[in-house]
Amino acid sequence: MDIVIHSVYGNPSSKHNFGLKMRAIVEASRYSVAKSLGCMPGELYFTSGGTEGNNLAIRGMYNIYSDQENEAVMSTSEHASVYNTMENVVQDSKVRLIPLLPDGTLDLEWADKLITEETTLVSVMLANNETGVINPLREIVRMAHERGALVHCDAVQAYGKIPINVKELGVDLLTISGHKAHALPGVGALYVRKGVQLHPTLTGGNQEMGMRPGTENYIAIATLGTVAEEIYNRESLLSPGLRDAFEMGLLKKVPDIIINGVTADRLYNTSSVTFRGINAIQMVETLSESGVYASTGSACSQGLANISRTLHSMGLSDDENLSTVRFSFSQFSSISDVVSAIEACAKCARMLRE
Ligand code: PLP
Numbered sequence: 001m002d003i004v005i006h007s008v009y010g011n012p013s014s015k016h017n018f019g020l021k022m023r024a025i026v027e028a029s030r031y032s033v034a035k036s037l038g039c040m041p042g043e044l045y046f047t048s049g050g051t052e053g054n055n056l057a058i059r060g061m062y063n064i065y066s067d068q069e070n071e072a073v074m075s076t077s078e079h080a081s082v083y084n085t086m087e088n089v090v091q092d093s094k095v096r097l098i099p100l101l102p103d104g105t106l107d108l109e110w111a112d113k114l115i116t117e118e119t120t121l122v123s124v125m126l127a128n129n130e131t132g133v134i135n136p137l138r139e140i141v142r143m144a145h146e147r148g149a150l151v152h153c154d155a156v157q158a159y160g161k162i163p164i165n166v167k168e169l170g171v172d173l174l175t176i177s178g179h180k181a182h183a184l185p186g187v188g189a190l191y192v193r194k195g196v197q198l199h200p201t202l203t204g205g206n207q208e209m210g211m212r213p214g215t216e217n218y219i220a221i222a223t224l225g226t227v228a229e230e231i232y233n234r235e236s237l238l239s240p241g242l243r244d245a246f247e248m249g250l251l252k253k254v255p256d257i258i259i260n261g262v263t264a265d266r267l268y269n270t271s272s273v274t275f276r277g278i279n280a281i282q283m284v285e286t287l288s289e290s291g292v293y294a295s296t297g298s299a300c301s302q303g304l305a306n307i308s309r310t311l312h313s314m315g316l317s318d319d320e321n322l323s324t325v326r327f328s329f330s331q332f333s334s335i336s337d338v339v340s341a342i343e344a345c346a347k348c349a350r351m352l353r354e
Pocket of ligand 1: 048049050051052054079081125128129154156157177178179188
């Protein structure tokens with residue numbers, strides 16, 4: 001890293017040689033990320049990550065429509081960076097929540113009722129970060145556009161795991177984050193369809209076409225560009241083999257578990273498992289001692305578990321909710337990792353249930 005920092009520097013907005021080199025890196029990365037999403041480079045703005053991208057999409061839109069009756073629709077399972085932002089900028093009585101079906105998929109009948117001519121913005125994630133369930137975005141876009149609403153999609157969890165083409169999805173705004181796809185943390189991007197108007201949420205210089213002032217994080221942006229090229233060129237992004245082997249192994253070796261969303265179309269990298277009667281935080285801590293790094297299904301702050309909105313909406317009881325652990329795989333995981341993880345889970349579950 002020392003070498004990178006000492007050999008790659010210069011403000012991309014400067015007109016001297018160092019600056020021009022950095023500008024070239026930023027623009028090459030923009031081209032690569034745009035290619036990986038099927039959009040024009042001019043429709044992409046670099047941000048500091050998913051949280052900022054989601055904020056810019058929602059706050060930027062709200063800044064334009066604040067003088068109107070501003071109804072918003074989102075799924076009940078949105079990440080906090082969408083959920084809390086929407087609650088923050090849109091009056092409570094004007095936020096409509098699309099519930100989930102027990103398999104974790106979006107309840108489209110409800111979506112059809114909730115998205116109306118009064119709706120300004122619909123925000124639905126492409127894939128859920130807890131269960132991996134993939135949402136029917138095209139259906140949502142059809143409903144929203146028929147009624148004159150715009151669609152924002154949080155694709156942070158899905159980017160690099162399933163092919164994404166913003167034009168085929170038809171979305172108006174789409175967020176990605178670098179670190180979820182093995183780029184450095186601290187970078188992301190927001191796609192804004194040409195013609196869609198957004199107000200920047202930060203005021204300052206004219207970087208990122210005035211949409212996101214502040215000196216670009218060109219080192220992190222460069223890593224996102226590299227990852228985007230890999231994503232574009234990789235023939236298949238992930239296969240279901242490891243996830244399915246893991247889940248089958250667990251079902252054989254660990255009694256009284258639920259694999260959440262098992263019948264739905266899911267990302268191949270995510271497994272949400274409820275270990276009935278076991279505290280998920282204890283399970284995660286015990287697994288960590290065996291070298292298996294998982295997380296609780298519910299957001300966990302300062303050691304206190306919160307009920308996950310996603311699992312709650314799928315119908316899990318509070319006890320089941322707090323007994324849920326999320327496992328993730330990547331292209332760097334191997335079958336021997338999976339075998340060790342199954343053994344570790346079986347051992348920890350036995351121990352914690354005794
Ligand atoms: N959206 C989803 C679905 C996520 O899973 C995350 C991060 O976990 C975010 C948004 C926030 O992204 P970032 O950590 O880059 O701010």
